[in-house]
Amino acid sequence: MPSEGRCRECNAWLDSRPRGRMKLYCGSTCRSNASKRRKREDMERERRRQRAMESGSDSEPAGEDRVSPGISLADLLAPFADPDLTQAGRLLHVPPHVAATALGRLPADLCSARLGAAPPMSWLVALATDVDGLLTGAVVFGREYVRFDGVQVGRAAARELAARIGAAFPAADDQPGALESAVAEAWSSWTAREPVWTGVGTDLLAGPLPADAEVAGLWFD
Numbered sequence: 001m002p003s004e005g006r007c008r009e010c011n012a013w014l015d016s017r018p019r020g021r022m023k024l025y026c027g028s029t030c031r032s033n034a035s036k037r038r039k040r041e042d043m044e045r046e047r048r049r050q051r052a053m054e055s056g057s058d059s060e061p062a063g064e065d066r067v068s069p070g071i072s073l074a075d076l077l078a079p080f081a082d083p084d085l086t087q088a089g090r091l092l093h094v095p096p097h098v099a100a101t102a103l104g105r106l107p108a109d110l111c112s113a114r115l116g117a118a119p120p121m122s123w124l125v126a127l128a129t130d131v132d133g134l135l136t137g138a139v140v141f142g143r144e145y146v147r148f149d150g151v152q153v154g155r156a157a158a159r160e161l162a163a164r165i166g167a168a169f170p171a172a173d174d175q176p177g178a179l180e181s182a183v184a185e186a187w188s189s190w191t192a193r194e195p196v197w198t199g200v201g202t203d204l205l206a207g208p209l210p211a212d213a214e215v216a217g218l219w220f221d
Contacts, residue, residue: 073105076098076101092134092152093152117180124149131151131157132154133153133157134153136217152190152217153217155214158186161204161216161218165201179205184204184216186217188212190215197210201218
């Protein structure tokens, strides 16, 4: 992994940084190579997602998706690293059966606890299974810890996703409602790098998504 001050593609030292933004690559060649690599990773992630959807979350993963008991959390979740935020440990498109395996490495009370306004991680994994969704989150490098903080679904399931969260975790005297606290986003495809729409969780119940939105998600800061 490149260290700070080095090109993310070739690991060469960067000689300068543009004002107001971090310089990531040493030149146009590395920038182009990185873009091509991300596209390949996106295609592989999409193929993996399709396999997960077709096989069903309750079935045992086959082939390269079979989980070794001795594998670390970081290695287990490495195929789902966000290519733009790898160093931060962000995760995208984690199938529910992989997320459930990861939660099996954590204390049960942590998996069933609410972290802020977010639903418990174990509940989010079960919800993703029910709505044919995939999970987002973050892994902590150097520790056996992961947090799953969101669910992404196809456009047709967006309203159900919001309704289920809103019904299960309404506002209470000492805690805001989960849906009101969630960030809502929509993307043009599973491989899109930027959302086409952003709102709050309740917006998914208030009206239709933009016409070009094919994927929607809710996540908790």
